[in-house]
Amino acid sequence: MSNPHKSGLVVSAHSADFVWRSAGAIALHVQQGYRMHVVCLSFGERGESAKLWRKGDMTEDKVKAARRVEAQAAAEVLGASVEFFDIGDYPMRADRDTLFRLADVFRQIQPGFVLSHSLKDPYNYDHPLATHLTQEARILAQAEGYRPGEKIVGAPPVYCFEPHQPEQCEWRPDVLLDITGVWDKKYAAIQCMAGQEHLWEYYTRVALQRGAQAKRNIGVTATRDIKYAEGFQSIFPRVTGDLS
Numbered sequence: 001m002s003n004p005h006k007s008g009l010v011v012s013a014h015s016a017d018f019v020w021r022s023a024g025a026i027a028l029h030v031q032q033g034y035r036m037h038v039v040c041l042s043f044g045e046r047g048e049s050a051k052l053w054r055k056g057d058m059t060e061d062k063v064k065a066a067r068r069v070e071a072q073a074a075a076e077v078l079g080a081s082v083e084f085f086d087i088g089d090y091p092m093r094a095d096r097d098t099l100f101r102l103a104d105v106f107r108q109i110q111p112g113f114v115l116s117h118s119l120k121d122p123y124n125y126d127h128p129l130a131t132h133l134t135q136e137a138r139i140l141a142q143a144e145g146y147r148p149g150e151k152i153v154g155a156p157p158v159y160c161f162e163p164h165q166p167e168q169c170e171w172r173p174d175v176l177l178d179i180t181g182v183w184d185k186k187y188a189a190i191q192c193m194a195g196q197e198h199l200w201e202y203y204t205r206v207a208l209q210r211g212a213q214a215k216r217n218i219g220v221t222a223t224r225d226i227k228y229a230e231g232f233q234s235i236f237p238r239v240t241g242d243l244s
């Protein structure tokens, strides 16, 4: 059932990150009637497309085109809309126009929650940059003085999705989302990422591990049989009227 008042925004540094780290959350919220929108800041054309480069006879444009097709297919499987900023990777750098463009996406989508990368990642500087850009765009979109007259955004919770090596990134989950019911969709989206087949099994194991942890952390009255989960680390305090 469509719910026009609910939406979520995912900001992915490279074009496959949103799949490994949050495809379950995306599919689950689409199922609940949310509009889910993904912004891919780059295609990961330099840093996360090794298999394509090894084919030989490649150019950056060819790699980008292949990565776009993969990400679009994955988004379609999940029921999300996706757009590509194409600001480049390795290194990723964002100018003021990119920041304003992302702030405008916040204004347009009016997200109820936001997903992006961990705040630290010593293996990949593009990832924290994406999060900082997202945070700053959110703050701009909240400001009455930024494009006055437009509807500002509230204070949507921001969750950092799971990095490849959580301990080194100082990432610790405080939310475990049960994605068992949409695991088939996540795995179908994962399979769209032909350029990174070595990660399919890895992220299946991550989902099983988080699922096992989720099962250990549900309340006594819950009866859900959780098998797969995704972990998130929230940046802001959660506001609630119910502590159970």
Ligand SMILES: [Zn+2]
Residues within 6 Å of the ligand: 013, 014, 017, 044, 048, 124, 127
């Ligand atoms: Zn990445």
